[in-house]
Amino acid sequence: MDFALLGSFVAVVLTLLIYSFLYKENRFYRFAEYSFIGVASGYWLMVAINNLQSVAWGPIIKGNYLYVIPLILGVALFARLSKGYSWLARWPVAVVVGTGTALALRGFVDAMFIGQIRATIAAPMNFDNLLIAVITVCSLFFFMFTVEHKGPIGIVAKIGRYGLMVYFGVLFGNHVMTRMALLTSRFIEIQKFLLKVLGLA
Amino acid sequence: MEVTSMSVLKRREVAVFMTALAGIAVIADYFLKVPILNTAVADLLRWGVILASFMLIWGTISMIRIHADVIRKKTPNQWYYSVWLVFLMVVFVAVSLIQGLAGPSSRWMYDSIYVASSSTYYSILGFYMISASYRAIRARSGEATLLLVIAVIIMLMNAPIGAAVWEGIPALGKWIVDVPNTAASRGYIIGLAIGAVILGVRTLAGRERGYLG
Amino acid sequence: MAGEDAWTKLGRIDPRILYALLIIVLIIPIITPVGLPIPITDQTRKTYEAVEKLPPGSVVVCSMDTSGAAWGENGPQAVVVLKHLFQKPLKIVVVGFETDGPMLGQQALLQIPKGEKKYGEDYVNLGFIAGGETARAAFGRDIHKLVSRDFLGNPIDKLPIMEKVRNAEDFALFFTFTSLISAVEMYVRQLHAPYKTKVVAAIIGLGVPSIVPYYNAGQVFSILSGSLGAAEYELLTKMPGEGVRLSDALSLSTLLVVACVVVGNVAFLAVKKKRKEEKR
Numbered sequence: 001m002d003f004a005l006l007g008s009f010v011a012v013v014l015t016l017l018i019y020s021f022l023y024k025e026n027r028f029y030r031f032a033e034y035s036f037i038g039v040a041s042g043y044w045l046m047v048a049i050n051n052l053q054s055v056a057w058g059p060i061i062k063g064n065y066l067y068v069i070p071l072i073l074g075v076a077l078f079a080r081l082s083k084g085y086s087w088l089a090r091w092p093v094a095v096v097v098g099t100g101t102a103l104a105l106r107g108f109v110d111a112m113f114i115g116q117i118r119a120t121i122a123a124p125m126n127f128d129n130l131l132i133a134v135i136t137v138c139s140l141f142f143f144m145f146t147v148e149h150k151g152p153i154g155i156v157a158k159i160g161r162y163g164l165m166v167y168f169g170v171l172f173g174n175h176v177m178t179r180m181a182l183l184t185s186r187f188i189e190i191q192k193f194l195l196k197v198l199g200l201a
Numbered sequence: 202m203e204v205t206s207m208s209v210l211k212r213r214e215v216a217v218f219m220t221a222l223a224g225i226a227v228i229a230d231y232f233l234k235v236p237i238l239n240t241a242v243a244d245l246l247r248w249g250v251i252l253a254s255f256m257l258i259w260g261t262i263s264m265i266r267i268h269a270d271v272i273r274k275k276t277p278n279q280w281y282y283s284v285w286l287v288f289l290m291v292v293f294v295a296v297s298l299i300q301g302l303a304g305p306s307s308r309w310m311y312d313s314i315y316v317a318s319s320s321t322y323y324s325i326l327g328f329y330m331i332s333a334s335y336r337a338i339r340a341r342s343g344e345a346t347l348l349l350v351i352a353v354i355i356m357l358m359n360a361p362i363g364a365a366v367w368e369g370i371p372a373l374g375k376w377i378v379d380v381p382n383t384a385a386s387r388g389y390i391i392g393l394a395i396g397a398v399i400l401g402v403r404t405l406a407g408r409e410r411g412y413l414g
Numbered sequence: 415m416a417g418e419d420a421w422t423k424l425g426r427i428d429p430r431i432l433y434a435l436l437i438i439v440l441i442i443p444i445i446t447p448v449g450l451p452i453p454i455t456d457q458t459r460k461t462y463e464a465v466e467k468l469p470p471g472s473v474v475v476c477s478m479d480t481s482g483a484a485w486g487e488n489g490p491q492a493v494v495v496l497k498h499l500f501q502k503p504l505k506i507v508v509v510g511f512e513t514d515g516p517m518l519g520q521q522a523l524l525q526i527p528k529g530e531k532k533y534g535e536d537y538v539n540l541g542f543i544a545g546g547e548t549a550r551a552a553f554g555r556d557i558h559k560l561v562s563r564d565f566l567g568n569p570i571d572k573l574p575i576m577e578k579v580r581n582a583e584d585f586a587l588f589f590t591f592t593s594l595i596s597a598v599e600m601y602v603r604q605l606h607a608p609y610k611t612k613v614v615a616a617i618i619g620l621g622v623p624s625i626v627p628y629y630n631a632g633q634v635f636s637i638l639s640g641s642l643g644a645a646e647y648e649l650l651t652k653m654p655g656e657g658v659r660l661s662d663a664l665s666l667s668t669l670l671v672v673a674c675v676v677v678g679n680v681a682f683l684a685v686k687k688k689r690k691e692e693k694r
Contacts, residue, residue, distance in 0.1 A: 007313035011317035019325065036314065045258060052255075070248035073248070094217070096252045096548075105224075105401040112603070117391065119631030135381055165351070173352045173354070176671050178619040180330075182483075184663040184664060250549045253546065328436065
């Protein structure tokens with residue numbers, strides 16, 4: 001049995017079942033939807049277990065028993081299932097949130113705040129960079145909702161608003177490209193399958 | 202009221218303290234070159250990776266519980282889909298345990314069911330996009346007109362055929378992306394950074410506790 | 415009046431007609447490729463030249479931060495970049511910080527000719543590492559203390575390639591194939607800011623406008639923009655593939671969308687004008 005061809009067949013059938021949603025929601029679409037979620041959840045479970053084996057189990061086998069602590073904390077997450085001990089589940093979440101928040105804080109200040117301001121100010125003096133600086137400041141003013149957008153501040157915020165309209169226009173234009181590319185790749189998969197079946201591939 | 206050590210441990214403040222301690226250690230690690238602190242934070246980061254795996258497992262288990270409930274109650278027009286879902290999940294897990302995640306059978310299921318379905322879901326918006334382009338994207342105001350005109354120029358820039366429509370399209374599109382788009386999204390990024398820093402400080406200071414549930 | 419009805423009808427066309435038009439416009443260039451020219455952008459050329467100039471033995475990391483959903487755009491990018499890297503005397507590390515990463519990375523690796531490169535010596539797939547930004551920070555800091563096995567289950571301290579790869583300071587180039595703007599931002603924060611790693615953002619088209627400020631600030635080395643970026647790279651490396659195949663249909667479907675925007679607005683403005691005149 002040609003499993004590759006069978007796989008292509010299954011993929012094409014699921015694609016068409018999902019596209020049937022364009023007509024209206026139906027039981028075939030739901031079948032495809034639940035097939036996807038079933039395999040997805042199995043995959044996520046296995047990928048998480050594999051990750052644990054690599055990141056946690058490996059060091060413990062080598063004698064680093066400190067790694068038992070995150071394993072215990074991780075198991076504590078499942079304490080949510082118990083009414084009496086559900087408070088234990090807060091601890092692993094607290095560690096993850098504390099670590100992640102602080103990491104992001106370090107990075108946000110340096111890379112996104114200072115880095116972007118530096119790039120705006122330190123750019124060579126020409127019309128384009130001056131325009132970038134002006135629109136950047138105006139966009140920031142647009143997001144200041146603690147002062148009323150009237151008078152000079154209103155004008156500045158309006159320029160910022162127009163700047164953001166340009167950004168959204170660029171986003172939409174690129175969004176179209178992405179969706180069309182993804183649609184085309186699905187049609188190419190259908191074509192590949194048909195060519196295989198007809199013996200033309 | 203008698204206060205036991207257990208009742209103290211149950212308090213949300215303990216979790217808030219853990220958040221603050223982890224956060225302060227990671228921030229201190231950024232500024233200080235103290236070997237014991239740097240090693241401890243390096244370990245803390247790896248613990249975060251381990252805990253994230255457990256969260257993924259917990260998410261899957263939560264989902265199974267919901268579907269198990271639907272199957273148990275035999276919810277009309279629903280329960281047989283849940284049976285199919287759980288069946289596929291079990292098959293994938295079994296196949297992966299036997300052959301490994303990189304094995305041919307798990308890759309087969311992953312490619313023909315998961316990748317095909319998820320890319321189809323993502324692509325279906327293309328149809329709604331064409332409908333929206335015709336029926337919803339309207340020049341109702343100055344700002345909407347600007348958005349529309351910019352979107353058309355960028356679409357023509359992205360299509361290789363755009364240069365054939367007008368030879369100035371690629372250069373104009375590039376200028377729009379490099380100048381006004383950069384400026385506006387830079388303002389957005391800086392604003393986002395300010396908001397994120399404030400939220401982060403509030404979280405580490407214990408003023409934001411939504412994550413504790 | 416007949417003219418009014420025509421404009422109103424034109425403005426309210428059944429969406430299924432548009433869907434059918436879109437399908438036709440996508441199918442035709444797939445069946446009979448037109449071969450429209452594809453201009454090469456500076457960013458793609460910069461990426462290509464950076465790979466060409468890498469000294470032998472340099473370590474290049476390819477992080478699959480994408481999903482099955484976006485593989486239609488990230489897949490052609492990953493395949494052509496990996497093909498190019500495998501032609502050079504480089505060491506290639508594939509990793510994934512999103513759940514779909516390792517499987518898609520493995521799929522990409524299976525599609526490309528390996529030449530004389532051996533798994534474990536010249537390339538490796540380290541698999542998925544959970545944890546988002548925490549995982550990326552830990553990866554940049556010390557890979558050996560983070561990961562003990564690769565995607566296939568081999569201990570990494572037994573793999574010769576990993577002797578040279580310890581942390582972000584060993585990366586000559588870092589590719590992220592992603593659909594997430596946040597993934598690129600995380601690399602800017604956790605790899606570029608502390609280690610000055612050269613990050614190439616091979617991102618879907620949708621994410622490009624938000625990444626350009628980082629590119630212009632020098633925080634992102636270069637950008638490969640969606641399937642078009644893949645097509646350009648395929649032309650530069652003289653290995654036409656899925657990217658080039660997609661470009662014709664992309665051109666025609668985009669023209670259709672532009673036509674819809676224009677016709678829809680002409681109908682809208684015509685109806686608006688008629689209503690104004692009627693009110694007078």
